[in-house]
Amino acid sequence: MSEIFESAGAIGHGSAGPAPLAGTHILLGERDRETAARFATALRELGASSVHAVDSLDAFISAGTAPPSPVRFWDAAVWDSGFGGPDLSLGRVLEVWRARHPGIPMVVTDDAPSARLAVTALRGRAADLVARSDPEGLAVAVARAVAERADPLGVEGSGQNSLRMLVVGAHPDDVEIGLGGTIHRRAHSGWDVTVLTMSGGGNGGDPAQRRKEAHRAAELLGARLLMEDLPDGSMADDRTTVEAVERAVAEVAPDVVVVHSESDTHQDHRAVHRATLVACRKVARLACYQSPSATVAYRPNRFIELSEVDMAAKLAAIDAHHSQAASRWYLEEDLLRSTARYWGRFSQTRYAEPLELVHERNAVLV
Ligand SMILES: [Zn+2]
Incomplete structure (x- = not known):
């Protein structure tokens, strides 16, 4: 089975103001069902409208190409580096993702993010690298990646194309x-x-x-x-x-x-x-x-x-x-x-x- 679950409906976030992930659809590539559920909860806490979790690279790449109805596009993707194994490097996954889905930010998760993996993530232009043990940290990183994509200047209402x-x-x-x-x-x-x-x-x-x-x-x-x-x-x-x-x-x-x-x-x-x-x-x-x-x-x-x-x-x-x-x-x-x-x-x-x-x-x- 490649699709783990579809988790829809924001569960509200604790603080005042608009939820940072309000209205977003997140694609989640994660090998472990329980971890995927924890990530989905954290993402929905920040307002994500839906989280679509899959547990294989093929499902991940093809879901990226054809998001399920009613999702028209993904706002961000999360990839578990542990999926790769010796035959599939993170660098290669990032390269394929970037070629097929330019503009959709990818946050990478890892059991113990190392400096070496951070360099690979950097070269592959991943938005961020976070520990798999930190669902809240992951949700914050995804929110940041989505915000930078929507408003790359980070300046609301500046009216300028590029600072x-x-x-x-x-x-x-x-x-x-x-x-x-x-x-x-x-x-x-x-x-x-x-x-x-x-x-x-x-x-x-x-x-x-x-x-x-x-x-x-x-x-x-x-x-x-x-x-x-x-x-x-x-x-x-x-x-x-x-x-x-x-x-x-x-x-x-x-x-x-x-x-x-x-x-x-x-x-x-x-x-x-x-x-x-x-x-x-x-x-x-x-x-x-x-x-x-x-x-x-x-x-x-x-x-x-x-x-x-x-x-x-x-x-x-x-x-x-x-x-x-x-x-x-x-x-x-x-x-x-x-x-x-x-x-x-x-x-x-x-x-x-x-x-x-x-x-x-x-x-x-x-
Ligand atoms: Zn100097």
Whole structure:
């Protein structure tokens, strides 16, 4: 038997406001009937209109092609990675799903999501990866995937087709460390993200090599890269630096700019921060990310949720800076992970990146 059950009718969710999954139809590929029932209950708690559970890949793919009446389309799909076995990798399932059902987000479940599986999920453009033991977490991840699909900007009533974000860093890898997860998250929900790196980082190695690494890292995150050639170690908040940022602002016309904080022990970071404040005086929203050299005076007031997949993208982008890995203590994966995990306290998700909002002139959300 391939179809486990059809579960219809929302059972209401506890809090006020519209249920996040109201009116949605979810396709569930899950090997275990009891787990499928727990997932269906959690999804219906968040308002899902129907949950259609199947227990084979064939049924999953063909149900995706021809949803049962009265469902016209699926809003999201959930796939149990344990289905695959040695002959059917998660990467292959995601590839087939994406080819047959472009635009329908897939959340992957696993008994014990590993960093390696998160990388596979990232490459296959899964919306998220969650533990099979966490039905509530799964429902929240599905709700997030559906919301990003319906309103990829995450900005209700903005009236814009695509928001543009410019992220400024003094050296190659600064932006990835401070905001890599958020860049990935926004770029993959439809934002147009540009990274501006002010130097080739000549003090940290061969500039040609560092440039190549910087391009690869931006590509992994889904961002475009602009590079200036200011002197590594002796940047100033002078006219040259301001004009370099102004050129990028003129080219990108950003709705949001994110840069180093003033509360930073590195002189280049402070200079780039100050120059960006001047260059972005007319930009709607300006915020600061946290660098490894930020001081305790860095005071974030916004926290961007990251999924396992966003975290995997951040780590992959930082890893692209091969020439730095051996010599920089702050590039160690356990530190990067635990830092994001710590900030997750403030966003009720496992991982988050902090932002210190400097100014905002309208309701655009970072
Ligand atoms: Zn730096």
